[in-house]
Amino acid sequence: MKIKLVIFDADKTLWDHYNISEFQDPIKIINENEIEDYKGRKLKVFPEVRNTLHELKDKGIILGLATWNFPDKTEKILKILNLYNYFDIIISRDFPYKFIMISEIYNELRKKGIKVKPEEIMFIDDRRSHFGNVWLYLGNINCIEMWKDIKNHKEILFLIE
Template sequence: MKIKVVIFDADKTLWDHYNISEFEDPIKIINKNEIEDAKGRKLKVFPDVRETLEELKKKGIILGLATWNYPDKTQKILQILDLYKYFDVIVSRDFPYKFIMINEILSELRNKGIKIKPEETMFIDDRRSHFGNVWLYLGNIKCVEMWKDIKCHSEILHMLD
């Protein structure tokens, strides 16, 4: 079945930092793919992320974000990096349960009249440990472990069918 929705994790999946919730203002832009917070913590967007998100949008794929971070920090970092515009639904929570976040994303799409089956959904995360509950509670979602199942973001484009 064709993939209609791709849901990304953020930390260690879209960028190299492990926890953007700890970032403190002011945040300095080093370049379009790199920022630094008040304490010198740096974050760098992984190669191919922007191009892959743009290509997914061109293909009509709905993009979601499910991240274990404080919502205000997620929104701020996505806006500073100019990545916010790519995501149709963003769910950022202060708990690690990705299956709950993915369910929220799919529910929000249903509320907008977009019905998505589990097998039409792809979830990309750097931690395989989240996949068990995704499958248990949500069904046959295609889960992809970043850096193990794929080595770069552009490989996602070849996994859509």
């Protein structure tokens, strides 16, 4: 079955930092893919993220983000890095329960009249530990462990068809 919705985790999936909620102003832009906060914490977007997000959008794929971070930090970092507009729905919560975040994305789509079956959803996260509850509560969602099941973001494009 064709994938209609791809949901990404953020930390250690889109970029190399493990917790963007730690970042504090002022944030300095080093280049389009790298930032640094005032304490010297750095974040770098992984190679091929922008191209992959762009190609997914071009193919008509709905993009979601489900991240365990403070919502204001997530929005700020995504906007600074010019990644915010790629995502149709962003759910950022201060708890780790990805199955709840994915449910929120699913419900937002339903409110907009967009119906997506679990098998038409791909969820990409760097931590396999989130997958059990996703499958238990949400059904047969295609869960992909970043860096284990796939080695780079470009490989996502081969999995959606």
